Amino acid sequence: MNKSSHRLPNSEPESNLLAFLPPVDYPSESEERRQVAGILETALPGRPSFLVYVTEMYRQIGFRHLFRDLTEIVFVLLLGIGVWIFTALFAMEQRNTELAYTFIFTVSPLLYLVVSVIFFAELRRRDTYAVEMSCRYNVYQLASLRMLMFAAVCLVLNALLVGLISAAYGRVDMLRGLLLSASSLMLFAAAFLYGMLRGKNAAMRYLWVVAWPMLNLVTAIAQPAFYHLLLMQVPLYVYALLFAAGVWGYIRQIRRMIAIRSGVLF
Amino acid sequence: MLTVHGVGKRYGNARVLEGLDLEFGKGVYGLLAPNGAGKTTLLKLLAGLLPPTEGEILYEGQPLAVLDERYRLILGYLPQRFGYYPNDTPLKYMQYLAAIKGMDRRKALSRSEELLDLVALGEVKHKKMKTFSGGMIQRVGIAQALLNDPRVLILDEPTAGLDPKERARFRSLLTQLGRQRTVILSTHVVSDVESAANEIVMLQGGKLWVKDHPEAICKLLAGRVYEAQLTDTEIEDFRTRYVLLGERSEPGGWKLRFAVEDGTVPADSWQGVEPGLEDVFLYVYRDRQPGNVPSGTIWGDEVRL
Structure with missing residues (x-):
């Protein structure tokens, strides 16, 4: 191609030359912002994966600083375990296998619930919020790491307690008990965290705490055959799938919490 | 930045x-x-x-x-x-x-x-x-x-x-x-x-x-801040007419630091002083009522008092 063909005739005044150019559609402000965000997204180093991020966060903060209120947590957990065992003994005394499974499914989120509720109540009360929010790992990122660990610890403790029930009361199938417990805990935890993050007021945030036992109780009383069928006859893989769905939902909420940058929730 | x-x-x-x-x-x-x-x-x-x-x-x-x-x-x-x-x-x-x-x-x-x-x-x-x-x-x-x-x-x-x-x-x-x-x-x-x-x-x-x-801001009040020794009877008049920037009790009366509106002719007994940042602060935010705009104004790029 002839190079000169790219040149505009320079004998014309500039304003006339511009008239030959096609009109330019300038992007809207929102489009400009979107494109700038896209450029930044490409240019800046990307966020590490969730697992890498939380592992790195834990490595940097350490157990001692992450659980600075360890004494209170242990005390609350012991109290929860006490209530768990006491109600388990009551359930076993009835010599009713259906009741034992109902108990496992309904009460499994208890430990998680007490630790979490106390943690969130404390989070609002303390006045270190502003200074902690200005740190690299802010209040919500710390909270998400703690919630992740609470869930893991509660899964292990629940498994031990189900094992105890199974050993003491021979008619409870160990594997079914473990899957019931794990799936109920993770489904509850995901819904609990969803409520905490999305609830516009205290009633909405804690709705699930009341709804969970009520839902189980009402179903067990109103539709006992259906409820016991759900707990005792549904194939185990369904509970494994429910557990996986609970874990997925929970991690999703934890990731949302990690991304919170400002404002007061809970 | x-x-x-x-x-x-x-x-x-x-x-x-x-x-x-x-x-x-x-x-x-x-x-x-x-x-x-x-x-x-x-x-x-x-x-x-x-x-x-x-x-x-x-x-x-x-x-x-x-x-x-x-x-x-x-x-x-x-x-x-x-x-x-x-x-x-x-x-x-x-x-x-x-x-x-x-x-x-x-x-x-x-x-x-x-x-x-x-x-x-x-x-x-x-x-x-x-x-x-x-x-x-x-x-x-x-x-x-x-x-x-x-x-x-x-x-x-x-x-x-x-x-x-x-x-x-x-x-x-x-x-x-x-x-x-x-x-x-x-x-x-x-x-x-x-x-x-x-x-x-x-x-x-x-x-x-x-x-x-700070120096540039202080200059906004240049030539308008004075100190004067006053008696108990004179002080009330000053309080209503000028912007009070400070006062202290002295034998026989008061020593007052105050700012005047631009163009005010000072009395012989007044002593002109260099304005400080605190003077500007007190002048700008004087008698600030909720919703009221303080007395400093901006004219284009120029700030005036």
């Missing part, structure tokens, strides 16, 4: 800040305004703790929201109400904050000790903070803000609770800090920033009124 571009902030229907355009480079910036003028809100916006309702804040050309954690890595912040765990020692608390600031653990210990020495708390670093006075707590707050050697240091009323000796020490520290980083502090104690700040930012009705060197 920290850039505030068209920033406004609302809480519900209440507009706290409006159309702020500011730039902060290296140096010390004093934010002066009366209580309730939006100083704390502006500092929270600059610290990334609050999102602006409109406009954006950029650090080195990038929005704080995009920088997120990377901005907090280079940020030091002292909130107006510095919270602490009463059962912690200052050293333990500093180490905790160093951990969540993402600092290396070995460095965190030495840096914490070094900073506690700097704020003269080295000898009580193992004592529980519940036994500390307000001034000591405030000094822990100043020390923690410096933990990660921040490039942007935001201090909300850092001298609250400090005694005169500690204030003087702090001012000297401020001057040193401002040489290598951006330091923005709010205060209503004018003397805290008069000598240490490179620039003063004054807000008026949620908008920027002036951002300039």
